[in-house]
Amino acid sequence: MIQNEEKNVLTREELKQITERCEKTTPGPWISYIEGREHTSGSSFIMTGESDSRGEDIELSGATADDQDFIAHARQDIPQLLKEIERLYKVISQLRQTRVEWVEA
Amino acid sequence: MEKITAHFEQQAENLKEFILEVDTTIFPNRLRTPNVKTETFLTTNALPSDAYACRGGTCTAKRFVSGSGVKLDSQGKLSGVSVNSAPSQSVKELTTTIPNRQVGITTVAEIRKTGGEVIPSGTPTNPYHCMLSGITPQTAEELFTPTIRNPNVK
Numbered sequence: 001m002i003q004n005e006e007k008n009v010l011t012r013e014e015l016k017q018i019t020e021r022c023e024k025t026t027p028g029p030w031i032s033y034i035e036g037r038e039h040t041s042g043s044s045f046i047m048t049g050e051s052d053s054r055g056e057d058i059e060l061s062g063a064t065a066d067d068q069d070f071i072a073h074a075r076q077d078i079p080q081l082l083k084e085i086e087r088l089y090k091v092i093s094q095l096r097q098t099r100v101e102w103v104e105a
Numbered sequence: 106m107e108k109i110t111a112h113f114e115q116q117a118e119n120l121k122e123f124i125l126e127v128d129t130t131i132f133p134n135r136l137r138t139p140n141v142k143t144e145t146f147l148t149t150n151a152l153p154s155d156a157y158a159c160r161g162g163t164c165t166a167k168r169f170v171s172g173s174g175v176k177l178d179s180q181g182k183l184s185g186v187s188v189n190s191a192p193s194q195s196v197k198e199l200t201t202t203i204p205n206r207q208v209g210i211t212t213v214a215e216i217r218k219t220g221g222e223v224i225p226s227g228t229p230t231n232p233y234h235c236m237l238s239g240i241t242p243q244t245a246e247e248l249f250t251p252t253i254r255n256p257n258v259k
Contacts, residue, residue, distance in 0.1 A: 036173035042161020042205040
């Protein structure tokens with residue numbers, strides 16, 4: 001059980017690669033526009049950037065509305081998840097330090 | 106006098122029914138609301154040929170087919186394609202409710218030339234909303250491309 005869990009642990013290197021992939025994408029936010037839900041008279045797309053810094057629209061082929069929503073949200077969700085992982089690393093590190101201090105005391 | 110009035114009202118009604126029947130024969134794939142009143146149909150069928158028709162996106166044949174509520178009939182012709190159109194309105198005005206960065210533009214005349222039709226079906230949030238039908242996805246692509254930058258997007 002512990003072995004399996006260890007296999008699934010993300011390494012620092014993998015986290016760095018995820019961060020880099022995310023940073024290389026078109027600047028966000030990415031907002032999902034589904035025809036018939038957010039707007040009419042235009043195909044579904046992902047809007048990138050905002051107002052003056054708006055980028056090119058992303059049109060997906062073969063994606064369901066849920067697929068498109070997931071992809072658009074991923075541009076915001078992944079950086080948030082990475083930040084949360086960093087925060088949790090710090091918490092774990094602090095707890096380890098506290099434990100060491102407690103054992104030594 | 107009442108009899109004469111009733112007679113002419115009946116004649117007018119018959120004429121409307123006849124026009125609707127002819128239209129149904131010529132454009133069998135045109136989107137029609139069930140039980141739509143003849144008067145409504147005649148009023149809403151009044152888009153002038155020089156009116157622009159606009160649709161957001163890259164407007165490829167594939168994008169037309171995958172549009173919300175779009176259907177293809179046995180002849181491969183589209184129905185239920187959502188576009189914006191209205192008499193005497195500029196492209197800039199017609200595209201105000203379209204969020205896509207790219208928009209495809211054609212005219213009602215061009216659509217009619219290829220056997221299609223555009224029927225107004227305004228909504229509370231989009232008064233210029235219309236339904237396009239009666240053309241193939243490939244023809245739709247040819248009419249609506251190349252696309253231009255949406256004049257309302259910076």
